[in-house]
Amino acid sequence: MTTARALVLEAPRQLAVRTFEVPDVGDDDAVLRVEACGLCGTDHEQFTGHLFPGYGFVPGHESVGVIETIGARAAERWNVRAGHRVAVEVFLSCRDCEACRAGAYQRCARHGLADMYGYVPAERAPGLWGGYAQYQYLAPDSLLCRVPASLDPVAATIFNPLGAGIRWGVTVPQTKPGDVVAVLGPGVRGLSVCAAAKHAGASFVMITGKGARDAQRLALARDFGADLAVDVDTADPVAELRAATGHLADVVVDVTAKAPAALGQAVQLARRAGTIVIAGTRASRDTPGFDPDLIVYKELRILGALGVDTAAYEAALALLETGRFPFAELPSRIVGFDGVAKLLADMAGEGDPPPVHGVVVPHEGS
Numbered sequence: 550m551t552t553a554r555a556l557v558l559e560a561p562r563q564l565a566v567r568t569f570e571v572p573d574v575g576d577d578d579a580v581l582r583v584e585a586c587g588l589c590g591t592d593h594e595q596f597t598g599h600l601f602p603g604y605g606f607v608p609g610h611e612s613v614g615v616i617e618t619i620g621a622r623a624a625e626r627w628n629v630r631a632g633h634r635v636a637v638e639v640f641l642s643c644r645d646c647e648a649c650r651a652g653a654y655q656r657c658a659r660h661g662l663a664d665m666y667g668y669v670p671a672e673r674a675p676g677l678w679g680g681y682a683q684y685q686y687l688a689p690d691s692l693l694c695r696v697p698a699s700l701d702p703v704a705a706t707i708f709n710p711l712g713a714g715i716r717w718g719v720t721v722p723q724t725k726p727g728d729v730v731a732v733l734g735p736g737v738r739g740l741s742v743c744a745a746a747k748h749a750g751a752s753f754v755m756i757t758g759k760g761a762r763d764a765q766r767l768a769l770a771r772d773f774g775a776d777l778a779v780d781v782d783t784a785d786p787v788a789e790l791r792a793a794t795g796h797l798a799d800v801v802v803d804v805t806a807k808a809p810a811a812l813g814q815a816v817q818l819a820r821r822a823g824t825i826v827i828a829g830t831r832a833s834r835d836t837p838g839f840d841p842d843l844i845v846y847k848e849l850r851i852l853g854a855l856g857v858d859t860a861a862y863e864a865a866l867a868l869l870e871t872g873r874f875p876f877a878e879l880p881s882r883i884v885g886f887d888g889v890a891k892l893l894a895d896m897a898g899e900g901d902p903p904p905v906h907g908v909v910v911p912h913e914g915s
């Protein structure tokens with residue numbers, strides 16, 4: 550019998566290494582040998598207790614790994630075999646309910662938000678429901694994307710933020726060649742939106758950040774497709790965009806976190822009949838500088854975007870494979886189990902400056 554070590558978040562800030570039995574697979578399921586699991590804001594909010602799932606559970610919802618064992622029907626359904634490297638979608642899909650058949654499997658009637666990887670209680674067998682583990686269970690209704698052979702597993706974890714960049718920056722706002730795109734927030738998702746917009750043919754991409762905290766990320770943005778990077782503490786993004794292009798933005802994408810002023814800036818940056826995608830949450834009802842009348846006068850389309858989908862992940866993996874943007878060189882911190890707590894605290898803003906991208910490598914040091 551094989552066992553797997555995994556990190557269980559037992560309560561806020563309490564990560565413990567536990568050993569689980571790796572299940573035998575049946576016809577319809579599989580086991581993934583986790584090679585790398587990317588981290589995002591959700592991970593540090595789970596860790597600090599800001600986002601409350603039922604503790605304890607194995608976190609990790611951006612897994613990349615190799616299929617260790619797989620049942621015959623699962624192999625056919627997912628079109629993968631043992632030994633294939635895959636990225637795992639956080640949501641499950643029954644492939645049969647109304648939402649799943651319409652392609653909106655995030656609202657699957659059978660699974661929905663209750664069964665997301667990285668959220669399921671460890672007491673539900675076989676317990677290995679997340680990526681902070683040497684092996685992750687792949688339930689029959691999993692959704693997988695093949696990882697191109699040229700990508701190493703850590704680089705492939707960018708499938709998740711870049712998938713978000715493609716969906717939020719291109720698919721949802723229907724960004725077209727020649728568009729002027731403004732991106733608010735220079736985290737890995739903001740940089741991904743820049744790359745996705747440029748790859749879709751945007752003629753000009755501006756990104757904004759705020760203060761010293763964002764200086765390094767703004768400096769990086771040019772390598773990811775940004776033509777202009779603006780620190781909103783020292784410059785007016787509307788004036789900067791007008792000076793550079795003579796226009797306002799066709800598409801504005803807000804991927805800020807906890808930045809109440811971003812909505813007002815987005816509305817000001819959008820041209821008449823422009824499109825704004827809001828994918829960042831403010832954690833506040835205050836919206837300083839927001840003039841709702843501008844929505845009317847400019848006839849703006851303001852769209853919310855939550856989550857990503859496998860089509861965007863596939864597109865992200867294909868874009869990573871081209872090597873057009875230097876995602877492999879993003880300042881990242883790669884940790885084994887013993888480095889996870891410190892990394893999550895740093896990402897939550899409680900310690901050292903966070904890396905642009907954090908990754909857990911579960912077999913490190915074990």
Ligand SMILES: [Zn+2]
Binds near residue numbers: 589590
């Ligand atoms: Zn995530």
Ligand SMILES: [Zn+2]
Binds near residue numbers: 648654657660
């Ligand atoms: Zn369904």
